[in-house]
Amino acid sequence: MKVKPYEKVSAIYDFMMEKLDYVSWSNYILEVAEDYIKKDAVILELGSGSCKIAGYFSCKYKNYFATDISISMLKSSDNNSFKKICCDMTKLPFKIKFDFIFSNFDCINYILKQKHLLQMFTEVSHLLKKDGVFTFDVSLERNSLNFVKSKSIEGNFNGYYFQRVSQYNKLSRIHSNHFYIKDKSGMEFRETHKEKIYKIDTYFKVADKAGFQIDACYDCFTFKDINPKSERAQFIMRKIN
Ligand SMILES: C[S@@+](CC[C@H](N)C(=O)[O-])C[C@H]1O[C@@H](n2cnc3c(N)ncnc32)[C@H](O)[C@@H]1O
Incomplete structure (x- = not known):
């Protein structure tokens, strides 16, 4: 969801x-x-x-x-x-x-x-x-370029499993963090966080x-x-x- x-x-x-x-x-x-x-x-x-x-x-x-x-x-x-x-x-x-x-x-x-x-x-x-x-x-752009080198993290906390995948589009200067989260009951959630790197x-x-x-x-x-x-x-x- x-x-x-x-x-x-x-x-x-x-x-x-x-x-x-x-x-x-x-x-x-x-x-x-x-x-x-x-x-x-x-x-x-x-x-x-x-x-x-x-x-x-x-x-x-x-x-x-x-x-x-x-x-x-x-x-x-x-x-x-x-x-x-x-x-x-x-x-x-x-x-x-x-x-x-x-x-x-x-x-x-x-x-x-x-x-x-x-x-x-x-x-x-x-x-x-x-x-x-x-x-x-x-x-700033240097942060996005350095950040996406590590690209993906995952972990478990308080019954939640999560994964974060980062992308940076140099043309649009949009940095996106995509989150995939699963809760205790097995429900799955997706969030996208977008940042503009002016x-x-x-x-x-x-x-x-x-x-x-x-x-x-x-x-x-x-x-x-x-x-x-x-x-x-x-x-x-x-x-x-
Ligand atoms: C990376 S977090 C930083 C939160 C906090 N300042 C910290 O140091 O942990 C970015 C925060 O900005 C908030 N945010 C994004 N767009 C916003 C807006 N238009 N107005 C108010 N808050 C906003 C998000 O909900 C989120 O909590």
Whole structure:
């Protein structure tokens, strides 16, 4: 049976990511935040997934809103010390304004059309307070090319068997992850996750259109500018008022 992205993957996501160092990733974004915001800042996270970063970040910043388009992903977290809202980052349902909006781990790549990327940037810009900051990472082509070398993984967790096969189409610049999942009862599920690997210039162009000033575009996890070997870029943008 074909299901929506992350509907079943949510059951195995934390297991698949168990080697990922979320503490360091949170500390990196916290370091970015500390340059711009105070303790009482209002924070919005886009694509929070199973709320790993939210768990660490909200210890320091209490006015914290975690969002994701997948209700299954949000529900897979049992941390209820911050607000969780299921919504699409291209259609944000908020009336309040934020000091700091961020996203991590390729969420932005899930926006497959440039017009929707602009729509999301514009929404974010409207929701930021004066001098508000938007920071996010994006996966770059080098990451996709390296990732598909390993192509396939499989495993068992909590009664689920899963297999992930990755493909990258250089022409369309679409990176696809195909998941095959079988549950305890033998039910089979298929999910396809697609990411658009935009050229880095596209982000600069779209950010400019949405009224952002780009403060930095780092080689992700560092404070050095991106370079041709970068697999992931970290953008830091400010709203031009
Ligand atoms: C690779 S996961 C990253 C999750 C989390 N940030 C982490 O570090 O583990 C990508 C997440 O983006 C979410 N996502 C994809 N498209 C979205 C959209 N348009 N609006 C909000 N969330 C979205 C997915 O549901 C998924 O939870």
